[in-house]
Amino acid sequence: MKKLYLIAGEASGDLHGSNLLKALHTLHPNLACRAWGGDLMGAAGTTIAKHYRDLAFMGFVEVLRNIKTILGNIAFCKEDILAFNPDALVLIDYPGFNLRIAKWAKKQGIPVIYYISPQIWAWHKSRVHQIKRDVDLMMVILPFERAFYKKHGVEAVYVGHPLLDAVQSLQANTAGGTYPPRTIAVLPGSRVQEIKNMLPKMLSVAPDFPDYQFIVAGTNNFSAAYYAQFLGDYPNVQLIQGDTYGLLQHASAALVKSGTSTLEAALFNVPQVVCYAGNPISYHIAKRLIRVKYISLVNLIADKPLVKELIQEELRRENIRIALQHLLEPSNTAALKAEYGALRQQLGEGGASKRAAETILQHVSTISPQH
Numbered sequence: 001m002k003k004l005y006l007i008a009g010e011a012s013g014d015l016h017g018s019n020l021l022k023a024l025h026t027l028h029p030n031l032a033c034r035a036w037g038g039d040l041m042g043a044a045g046t047t048i049a050k051h052y053r054d055l056a057f058m059g060f061v062e063v064l065r066n067i068k069t070i071l072g073n074i075a076f077c078k079e080d081i082l083a084f085n086p087d088a089l090v091l092i093d094y095p096g097f098n099l100r101i102a103k104w105a106k107k108q109g110i111p112v113i114y115y116i117s118p119q120i121w122a123w124h125k126s127r128v129h130q131i132k133r134d135v136d137l138m139m140v141i142l143p144f145e146r147a148f149y150k151k152h153g154v155e156a157v158y159v160g161h162p163l164l165d166a167v168q169s170l171q172a173n174t175a176g177g178t179y180p181p182r183t184i185a186v187l188p189g190s191r192v193q194e195i196k197n198m199l200p201k202m203l204s205v206a207p208d209f210p211d212y213q214f215i216v217a218g219t220n221n222f223s224a225a226y227y228a229q230f231l232g233d234y235p236n237v238q239l240i241q242g243d244t245y246g247l248l249q250h251a252s253a254a255l256v257k258s259g260t261s262t263l264e265a266a267l268f269n270v271p272q273v274v275c276y277a278g279n280p281i282s283y284h285i286a287k288r289l290i291r292v293k294y295i296s297l298v299n300l301i302a303d304k305p306l307v308k309e310l311i312q313e314e315l316r317r318e319n320i321r322i323a324l325q326h327l328l329e330p331s332n333t334a335a336l337k338a339e340y341g342a343l344r345q346q347l348g349e350g351g352a353s354k355r356a357a358e359t360i361l362q363h364v365s366t367i368s369p370q371h
Helices: 011-027 039-043 060-065 067-084 095-108 127-134 145-151 163-172 192-203 224-231 244-250 260-267 280-289 297-302 317-327 330-347 352-365
Strands: 003-008 032-037 047-051 088-092 112-115 137-140 183-187 213-218 238-241 253-257 272-276 308-311
Touching: 003 011, 003 067, 003 095, 011 032, 011 039, 011 088, 011 163, 011 352, 032 039, 032 067, 039 047, 047 067, 067 095, 088 095, 088 352, 095 112, 095 127, 112 352, 127 145, 137 145, 137 352, 163 244, 163 260, 163 352, 183 192, 183 244, 183 260, 192 213, 192 224, 192 253, 192 272, 192 317, 213 224, 213 244, 224 238, 238 244, 244 260, 253 260, 253 317, 260 272, 260 297, 260 330, 272 297, 272 317, 297 330, 308 317, 317 330
Parallel strands: 003 032, 003 088, 032 047, 088 112, 112 137, 183 213, 183 253, 213 238, 253 272, 272 308
Antiparallel strands: none
């Protein structure tokens, strides 16, 4: 029996990991898997050794503050992998942690498969040498990543973006809540510091748009009582949990925390304002290191400013109000949706999870039992 150990450290990784697991089990029903991930991966038929809610530390300062916990997690992970004795590791994004594990695993003789490349083309380009040394199979999901790796002597496999499958699946299934016709979706992220830094600023414009219903897309990792502390000043703002895609299906526009959610909103054809505000020290360190023109995946893939980005000091009420008002103008909405169509063409066809699963199983089939 073949065995895989998967590691995902955040909500997007849990989503993509769950769809990967479903595809793996469809193609290889007897496959044994153990994972770090979340509820979705658990529901897809694997034992969760560590939940991602215990892992989500973002930014330089936050990592330093939690270094003891992080080092403890790394030690536990190594012990758990050795006890499970997998045929291969499947690492899903989450580079700060996963590249450490890859280096260790390589020394142990455990084959390393990486699904969803770290964004090393944006910063830490030197990591490509570590990946070349420690990763046996790299699978990428963005069109330009394969060429980036090839330039550095790494033969990466392009499988397509798994969000296409997740979005198409929901669009084909009318499941989801019932929402008012004029809705503004608010997606503040899934980490504590993201919500604290951004949700109050996002909600500050709700009184400026009385004809629209603002709805916050909450994660099930936090209770409704946790979100209530931010919604207290806005009695007309609603909270939904566990139905972000259902909300996006019906939203007129969205305020979206920078990250995978920006691409999700685009694939649901939702006009959006991209928001980001982090720890000031972490932000200014990152600004010196990151070498890309944009922070949102939508703009990065399109290589032009399709959506408005409000970053750090720019993320304030007046700027959000102006950007959202601009989005809601019918002519601007139509123009952006046309651009979204071109973006979907760039991403190609669906089926990424199945292609990734096939690639993994083909690779694992060539590995001897002794690794």
